[in-house]
Amino acid sequence: MAISETTRAQMREVLVDYPRKRSALMPLLHLAQADEGYISQDSIVVVSEMVELTEAEVTAVSSFYTMYLKRESGRVRVGVCINSLCAVLGGDEIWDSLVDHCGVGNNQTTDDGAVTLERIECQAACTHAPVMTANWEFLDDMTVEKAKQVVDDLRAGQAVQSTRGPVVRTFADAGRTIAGVDDGLTAEGEIRDDRMLAGLRLAQANGDAGRSAEAERQGAVNVKGR
Numbered sequence: 001m002a003i004s005e006t007t008r009a010q011m012r013e014v015l016v017d018y019p020r021k022r023s024a025l026m027p028l029l030h031l032a033q034a035d036e037g038y039i040s041q042d043s044i045v046v047v048s049e050m051v052e053l054t055e056a057e058v059t060a061v062s063s064f065y066t067m068y069l070k071r072e073s074g075r076v077r078v079g080v081c082i083n084s085l086c087a088v089l090g091g092d093e094i095w096d097s098l099v100d101h102c103g104v105g106n107n108q109t110t111d112d113g114a115v116t117l118e119r120i121e122c123q124a125a126c127t128h129a130p131v132m133t134a135n136w137e138f139l140d141d142m143t144v145e146k147a148k149q150v151v152d153d154l155r156a157g158q159a160v161q162s163t164r165g166p167v168v169r170t171f172a173d174a175g176r177t178i179a180g181v182d183d184g185l186t187a188e189g190e191i192r193d194d195r196m197l198a199g200l201r202l203a204q205a206n207g208d209a210g211r212s213a214e215a216e217r218q219g220a221v222n223v224k225g226r
């Protein structure tokens with residue numbers, strides 16, 4: 001399957017945001033993956049021409065990062081964070097329970113093609129550990145029971161609301177958002193909750209203006225970057 005003309009047009013739109021073409025490599029790979037479901041050889045050829053790198057250089061990047069897939073996965077990639085904080089707060093237990101519940105392991109897909117399970121590293125979301133993702137949308141403060149319910153709902157084709165973003169979308173749509181294509185969903189979800197602002201409030205209470213200003217700035221970046 002070749003990269004569609006629609007995706008090639010999106011690639012050209014994204015490309016103009018980068019002063020150096022090679023800097024657009026990763027967004028363009030996400031667009032290619034959104035189109036084909038994984039990074040195909042055709043994707044590598046098209047992207048290498050657009051960013052003016054060799055196919056070997058594009059292959060090196062796409063094979064290094066685990067977000068770029070070597071083969072198509074299920075309709076929804078369900079990630080379970082197994083880094084230290086999430087792991088000790090229940091992530092390991094959630095992972096084991098989902099493996100049993102779904103009958104598949106890491107990077108394997110349920111026999112209905114609905115869900116691919118994935119062990120993921122820290123998502124910088126430890127304030128809401130244990131954390132899961134579904135097509136890269138956050139599912140915070142998970143438990144074994146909530147995790148099983150999410151997977152069951154996804155397999156049944158039911159809508160699943162992320163905890164600080166939109167309803168879980170397709171893997172392709174999520175990839176286009178990551179690439180920088182405006183999805184019109186910026187206002188969806190809420191990130192500025194009490195737990196995330198605890199450090200800022202403590203700094204303000206202690207009169208630490210410098211740190212609180214920096215924390216405020218970081219919060220604004222996080223909100224913008226959702």
Ligand code: FES
Nearest residue numbers: 081086122123125
């Ligand atoms: S350890 Fe899981 S989000 Fe940081």
